[in-house]
Amino acid sequence: MRYISTRGQAPALSFEEVVLTGMASDGGLYVPETVPQLSHDDLAAMAGLSYAEIAFRVMQPYVNGEIDDETFRTIVTEAYATFSHDAVVPLNQLDANHFLLELFHGPTLAFKDVALQLLGRLLDHFLKKRGERAVIMGATSGDTGSAAIEGCRHCDNLDIFILHPYQRVSEVQRRQMTSVLADNVFNVAIEGNFDDAQAMVKASFADQSFLNGTRLVAVNSINWARIMAQIVYYVASAVALGAPHRKVSFCVPSANFGNVFAGYMAYRMGLPVERFVIATNANDILHRTLAANDFSKQELKATLAPSMDIVVSSNFERLLFEAYGRDGAAVADLLERFQVEPTALADAPLSRLREKFASHSVDDATILEVIREAHHRTQEILDPHTATGYRAAERERGDATVPMITLATAHPAKFAEAVVKAGFPGVPLPPHMDDLLEREERYTVLPAELSAVQQFVVDNRR
């Protein structure tokens, strides 16, 4: 198995190379050249297996023999042993045929742990094998930074530098990053906004000469290994509800489209999925594209579901590649036009997408209403991201005899602001984190200047 670029120009890569590489050199994203298949019997045989075992079976073909089975099994087992629930991603029944898939039992209470616990270990494995070290740089306004830090804190061959805008992330989110005191973890508070931090990371990737040859690695959701890790919970939850003997549908609170694209991959591997419902907040490019063929950028809106605040959905390109029949030139042309002006998909690809995907957009007032309504009906307090999913799942349910699985992407304690606004006293942090606000913190405040940040990286990497 090789990995190819969605824009058709970059060289094909091995699994190892694709894990160590972010964006393809032609500006595209890497996808597997062929999709491994899970037969009816393969799926049936997964009933009752542990999450780690299902994870091994789903991901093993993508690894392509580049890690021996025993080592890969150990990596997977260790990654998911960090979750605080024995089921790793338990299902919680909401009504007769609507289920919540709780993806928030990892170290940082959001679904990004599922991918980043694995990615950190994969990177460390390959770097060790090569006798190399690497530097991770990322900018965060929330969930990704803490999940990346937790995923890399035990990695001997990685140093991680996460930039956040000084005094502009919530206390819980900041402390989840800054209270990790490992020797290879560096938190930098930038005297500027998120865009300043992001611009410095982008500039560092564009010109890596300041690192004198040390590899710089991206852990954002364009990394194929993140998608691969997320395929697993679609398979595991569907099997728990009776796949392959019956179909399920999924509803996914979406932003960069990495999560729901992983679901689509599960479907392409052979999982019987009736439909995917894409939930967005007011930043609704995905919904506008599917519902009205309006594929255009709009100004960023700050919402109560901040981890879904995006202008462009980077992983949507991977789905467009499939919808356009894997025609890299057509994808490149569409995305180049999209960068400069409002555009639209061609008819045939759009109708292909509409066969499998529905969408719904949920504004802030509705998020609060849904948190109250869901609590009234189920006694559950949903986080604001999951609330968009709950509403979208109900509105776009389709065939009501098919079980609907809504992905709960974060624990409500992580987004207490919305929960309090909805009229609840708040939600306590889970027991393993209840001393978070007392833990010692470590971070460095730096001006929003590229040279200062790069000097800090050079001085501190090991």
Ligand SMILES: *Cc1c(COP(=O)(O)O)cnc(C)c1O
């Ligand atoms: C990142 C994130 C999302 C969006 O996921 P994508 O893969 O970018 O679509 C949704 N909810 C939460 C809580 C997140 O952290």
